[in-house]
């Protein structure tokens with residue numbers, strides 16, 4: 001919506017797993033921008049086969065991609081640690097606790113049909129595979145393109161382990177996957193800037209969406225809304241509405257790739273008085289670690305492709 005308000009001649013492609021929701025989003029966009037070009041594409045970013053098919057379809061439809069917004073993300077079965085919340089409330093760490101949710105949330109992950117951890121597959125690996133597949137459209141001579149990751153201030157180095165990059169053994173797969181996306185963005189810039197591809201990371205702040213309604217029921221959030229407006233005075237990270245949360249996505253659209261800081265996370269912020277702005281903050285990233293992650297993802301990609309070929313040939317021989 002905000003991009004079309006900026007430039008109504010844009011060609012948008014909404015890549016979604018639920019086509020009914022995609023159609024509803026398209027209709028809403030066409031109501032406010034009747035001449036807009038909005039196409040739909042089926043994509044389940046958590047499925048390797050779906051990513052490969054969707055990328056193939058993009059390559060037949062378009063000759064180049066200027067912006068790729070990697071926004072899809074999940075936080076399955078979140079649990080709030082109430083004790084930690086009340087402890088944090090009376091500690092010196094209280095502002096950081098509200099800004100990042102650090103130490104308050106755990107999730108239950110599971111293995112998907114590709115044999116990958118679902119949160120890792122959805123929040124990181126599917127996006128990575130999509131970029132790899134779309135490289136011919138993203139990396140073109142004399143043309144610069146942009147990849148924008150929706151990360152989170154919940155991303156934390158200590159939640160991530162290189163020996164367990166899928167977070168099979170921990171209870172914070174969300175934080176781990178978001179930290180991995182921050183590292184991957186840094187690595188992508190190192191590898192791809194020379195080919196015209198620029199990667200950035202944003203955090204929308206705490207926004208009321210299906211994700212947050214999965215943490216606490218919507219009526220509870222409505223009930224504590226006055227408290228949240230109060231908290232906003234101290235953190236600025238309680239953006240609360242999708243419009244405010246999209247501030248950094250919108251800002252990056254207007255900024256030239258050369259002016260971007262590859263090691264910064266761009267935060268959507270809303271002041272106590274309701275003013276929206278974007279602020280870059282340095283990420284806690286080690287270049288060497290990001291390089292190791294990049295290599296491990298390339299290895300996993302090879303492995304996953306090999307398995308898919310075997311699976312498909314098995315299917316063909318059986319029937």
Ligand SMILES: NC(=O)C1=CN([C@@H]2O[C@H](COP(=O)(O)OP(=O)(O)OC[C@H]3O[C@@H](n4cnc5c(N)ncnc54)[C@H](OP(=O)(O)O)[C@@H]3O)[C@@H](O)[C@H]2O)C=CC1
Nearest residue numbers: 017018044045046071072073150152205206207209210211
């Ligand atoms: N809300 C918040 O406070 C914060 C959110 N974020 C991040 O913002 C992003 C958007 O989340 P938000 O809008 O809050 O949450 P929602 O759950 O409302 O939206 C998530 C979106 O991702 C889509 N999605 C999930 N899994 C897949 C998949 N396998 N394939 C394709 N699409 C998929 C969902 O599609 P469908 O409609 O089919 O479910 C939905 O459109 C996420 O990356 C999240 O981590 C970051 C910081 C804070």
Ligand SMILES: CC(C)=CCC[C@@H](C)[C@H]1CC[C@H]2C3=C(CC[C@]12C)[C@@]1(C)CCC(=O)[C@@H](C)[C@@H]1CC3
Nearest residue numbers: 080097098099100101104152153154205206227
């Ligand atoms: C606001 C009050 C009075 C209570 C709510 C407490 C927590 C449930 C809440 C405080 C900080 C929140 C938070 C997130 C989830 C809900 C909280 C832990 C996130 C982790 C949600 C997803 C993200 O990506 C982060 C940016 C959020 C950070 C803050």
